[in-house]
Amino acid sequence: MLKYGYAATSVDDICSKSGVTKGSFYHFFATKEELGLAVLNGFYEEGVARVASGAYAGMNDPYQRLLGLFDHLEAIGPDLWRHGCLMGNFACELAESSPLIRRRVAEIFEELVNRLAPVFRPIARGGREAAELAEQTLMVIEGAVIMARAHDDPRRIASGLRRFRHMIEARIGESRTAKDKVNRGRASSPM
């Protein structure tokens, strides 16, 4: 389903490859769409687990943690999204034909933004900006995955993320100097 798309993956294929019969299949799933939803949730949960498993999560320095997130994404991305991202694929293919799946994909993106936003907090200026930076990161990932698939080269996922990371690094530089100014104003140690 990830490799060839929703429509091109038949229920018969799914059954024969997973060693179940069609009768069994339709005992557990009312429709093909319902299976799609289950596969989507599985993909989401696996992705969250993989992303959360990174070393960055335990880092104390907030800038180190943010940079560590990108290190981790660059490291696992090419493997995790080797055959694409199911959220992105379903959004492309089913957004206007399956409201159920489209809504779930939107929900998942929201959940991911909420999970990621805290990591961006230290460089966020406005109240909403951490969430916006998290959303921007998801966009870059989705775009990079498409690029990687088009060029048949998963390494593009890492290089796309790396370029975005450079822009984040520039922001970290700004945040640091801004913070230093505040600290200096409070007469605390400049280093």
Add this chain to the structure above:
Amino acid sequence: MLKYGYAATSVDDICSKSGVTKGSFYHFFATKEELGLAVLNGFYEEGVARVASGAYAGMNDPYQRLLGLFDHLEAIGPDLWRHGCLMGNFACELAESSPLIRRRVAEIFEELVNRLAPVFRPIARGGREAAELAEQTLMVIEGAVIMARAHDDPRRIASGLRRFRHMIEARIGESRTAKDKVNRGRASSPM
């Protein structure tokens, strides 16, 4: 094909909606895949024409031109990619089942990078960086289009682009001051 995907769009539908019969269709196209290729090229050419039609193209100031490109993309994006981007959709759905289409999509992305790169030249540092920034822009567009489709809200295309534009603005700021330094060193007018 854009709205419901390649597989879900049948040749019969295409024929009846465009008022041709199947005999005619298969006189002009050997396979459905070949039509897909033609539709892809049509989408690409229309997109290039729309993007190139912007006022930014004639601007003299290179920074104004770059910012003008983003103004233009934000203005036309929500309409142009209202139902998604065919390059992105095909990359998602057909990358691993139709090598022909996948290759053409990759080619198109390359062509777009080459077309866009000159606009990024003024803020590029290394020799490859203008092309990389252009590619990054395409990634953001593709990601934003997916996000917009998932949330059923084309305005997300503009807001995603705007956020990326802010990062580009930061870079313009850096480039400007760097250039000022050079100018001052050459004893030319600082303003």
Add this chain to the structure above:
DNA sequence: TTGACTATACCGACCGGTTAGTATAGTGGG
């Protein structure tokens, strides 16, 4: 302990309809 009853898992043939693609007989302008 036994036997009637029920719930769940599972099977695979089958259904109507759709798919991409083909075969063939025109048709109409140059």
Add this chain to the structure above:
DNA sequence: CCCACTATACTAACCGGTCGGTATAGTCAA
């Protein structure tokens, strides 16, 4: 007459989904 083009009927495979039926295990009253 010719040939690019059109129309329609057709094929064979495949689609998602249904159906009647079976196997197994648990429950509970007598």
